[in-house]
Amino acid sequence: MSSTPPPDATGSGSGSAVDAPNLDFAGTTPYEDYVQADVLTHLQHLRSDDPGEMVFLVTTQVMELWFTVIVHEWETASRALREDRLPVAVDALKRSVRELEALNHSWRPLAQLTPAQFNAYRGALGEGSGFQSAMYRRMEFLLGEKSASMLVPHRGAPRVHAELEKALHEPSLYDEVLGFLARRGLPVPASVLGRDLAQRYEPSPQVEAVWAALYAEPEADGNAELVRLGEALSDVAELVWRWRNDHLVATRRAMGSKTGTGGSAGVAWLEKRAQKNVFPELWTARSHV
């Protein structure tokens, strides 16, 4: 069913022949049915009267959405590697690089908070902290940063807990990369391939040697596409490191060395977290090329 739009809705103003968009829908709009914008834009339940709280909450929600997209890409890449479909994996990793850039740009509205500005709503956050973000934890698990104790905060939320527990025991993206390299005939040690997947990935000198050999001879038969995989993973690692550091600096500006709402030592704790290398051998191998 369509009807003639009122004159001011055509967007043309002077009776041009350009077709105007449909205005008439029996129920909710098809846009709403797909995007659920009405749900999304009514999830901002503010806890203070401070006008600056809105952008803090929405930035956090936007980052959660990016975490969700990035987890999706890395799970796509992991599955593709398991099935030896390298181009599909590299495409997903490259998409995730653009998405990580967008994620990192979303620090801008929070990057220069002063302590007084942050204090205006900090009390309203109670013990809430990004440390309790389950989607961020899934990102870290996919990067190989596994830890069973990170499930503990989610004991009261069965679906979240179950998803995290599954992710804890599944191979990380890096485990899938190393499995793929082994099937390509590269000497990834059995101890790495058979490692306890629920434990944090520990760097291995033999894996470092595998990357060093690939990077030393990028033109050799079959090496070029593996070096491209290594570079896509390095881009991911660098941007994750940048996210951690932007978070650290924003936190230092907003609250100095106070303890965090999540109960940690705050900046001192985040500094330790930011030092962790993602895909460690991809960085150390460079010294041997």
Ligand code: HEM
């Ligand atoms: C300027 C505002 C922010 C400050 C001052 C801040 C502060 C902190 C602090 C002190 C911690 C350590 C845990 C604790 O004791 O709470 C933490 C952890 C964390 N925050 Fe923030 N945060 C800010 C913004 C954000 C935003 C917008 C996000 C997006 C989701 C976020 C995500 C996280 C995550 C994921 C962790 C855990 C990191 C890890 O496990 O290594 N934070 N934050």
